[in-house]
Amino acid sequence: MAKAKVELKKIQGGVTAAKGFQAAAAEAGIKYKGRQDMALIYSEAPCRQAGVFTTNIVKAAPVKWDQKQVYGGAPAHAVVINAGIANACTGQEGMDYCRRTAEAAANALGVAAGSVLVASTGVIGMQLPMERIEAGVRAMAPRLNSSLESGANASRAIMTTDTKNKEVAVEVYLGGVPVTIGGMCKGSGMIHPDMCTMLSFVTTDAAISKELLCEALKTDIQDTYHMISVDGDTSTNDTVLLLANGLAGNPEITEKNEDYETFCRALNYVNETLAKKMAGDGEGCTALFEVKIVGAETKEQARVLAKSVITSNLTKAAIFGHDANWGRILCAMGYSGAQFDPERVDLFFESAAGRLQIIKDGVAVAYSEEKATEILSQPEVTAVANIKMGEAKATAWGCDLTFDYVKINADYRS
Known part of the structure; x- marks a missing residue:
């Protein structure tokens, strides 16, 4: 008899x-006026850490800093995030600014600089105004607290062209002990699989080995961040x-047991929710567009088709x-590189307004x-x-393409 899935309880917060x-959050005046543009996340205890980073060969200084810390550094205590300037394509000066940011946080929090991660989002090619960054860190340290409001303020502070803040939290039981996973993210434009212009920060009080934490992420x-595009x-x-x-x-998770599976399911809920929030808030968009490929021969085939x-x-x-220009969907599937028989494809559109079959075996049916x-x-x-080839399936998320997307990106630096 199959075991029942452990219930995931969605809770407030991030x-x-x-x-x-x-x-905590602060108004540092990095680029924006009249809004908070820096955030700080702090853990009372040192954290095991996992990270995944851009596949772009051109990597921003904060990405390089975090890669070094995550893969070989000390346990993490804090993350400092700024919006407005990306600290990308900034050379050695940009790397030095990562170090200075970490040192400012270390001094304000009484932790080691090697335990501080940094992240930036915004305009590429500009240097960070370090006096403002360091002042922002000093301002945030005494404001740190565990309230839901503080978490929400942090999620708003990291926004750029986002129209809404994005956060989620869930509770599960591991070894009979309540465990929470929460997260926040930003992302609205320059979004594409592997990955997108996104910053995502997920926190948990679970006890789990670093090896399994990294593997889970x-x-x-x-199936989450790699399956969205704007x-x-x-x-x-x-x-x-x-x-x-x-x-x-909770009893520390050191092997792939039932608790590990439950942790992974909760992590998936958090990451998928955040990913969909980003796709649904694409620059200028009016709709979240979800594509499900079912009946695939392999998971990878389904992923490729859905993303295409x-x-x-x-x-x-x-x-x-x-x-309902279904020919464009079939065309996109056809140039994806994945093999399938277009004369066997059934296609449906669905939303809160209902479900409607559009084509059967690659040919249009009579529909309204x-x-x-x-x-x-x-x-x-x-x-x-x-596509009627097997049992595999995959889902990807994107959004519609509107006039406002061009308007937003035509004057992004203004």
Whole structure:
């Protein structure tokens, strides 16, 4: 008899939901006026850390700093994040500024500089105004607390072109002990699989070995952050950090047992939720566009097909126009590089307004254009393609392509 899945309980909060984590925000005046633009995450206990970073060859200084710390540095105590300037393509000076940021946090918090991670998002090529950065760190340190409000303030402070802050938290039981995983992220443009212009910070009070923490994150991003796209551009600054301080007091997870599976399921819920929040807040978008490939021969085949559809500008424009232009979807599947028989594909559109089959075995069926438009006019729209080759499936998330996307990116530096 199969074991019942352990229930995941969604709770309020984000990075401060887990035991022992605090956050703060400050208005440092880095680029924006009249809003907070720096955030600080702090753990009362040292954290085991895992990270995944941009695949772009051009990597920002904070990415290089964090890679060194995550893969070979001391346990983490804090993360300092700034919005407005990316600290990318800034040479040795940019690396020195990472060190200075970490040292400022170390002095303010009484921890080692090697235990401080840094992250930046914003305009590429500009140097950070270090006096403002260091002043921001000093201002945030005494404001640190574990309230949900502090976590929400931190999630708002890291926004750039985002229209809303993004956070989530969930509680599960591991070894009979309540454990929390929470997170926050930012991301709206320059979003593309492997990964996107995104910063994501996930915190947990679970006790788990570093090896399994890293494996859980590396495995999970394949079906979460790697499955979203807004505009086809891969950033220089993409960073996902997962910090575990062990303060929940659960029996430490050191092997792939039932507790590990439960932890991975909870982590997937957090990461998928954050990923979808980013895709649904794509620059200028009006709808979250979800693509499900079912009946695939392999998981990888399904992933490739799903990502090809959500990255198709013609398909994204059709979703914006609420137009059931299914030929664009089949075309995007056809140039994906994955092999399938187009004469066996069934395609459906679905949303809160209903479900409608559009093609059967690669040919259009008689359907109501009015009903299709109604379905495609919802804020969340799904296309489901069954390629009838096996049992594998995958889901990707994107958004529609609108006039406002061009407007936002035409004057991003202004």
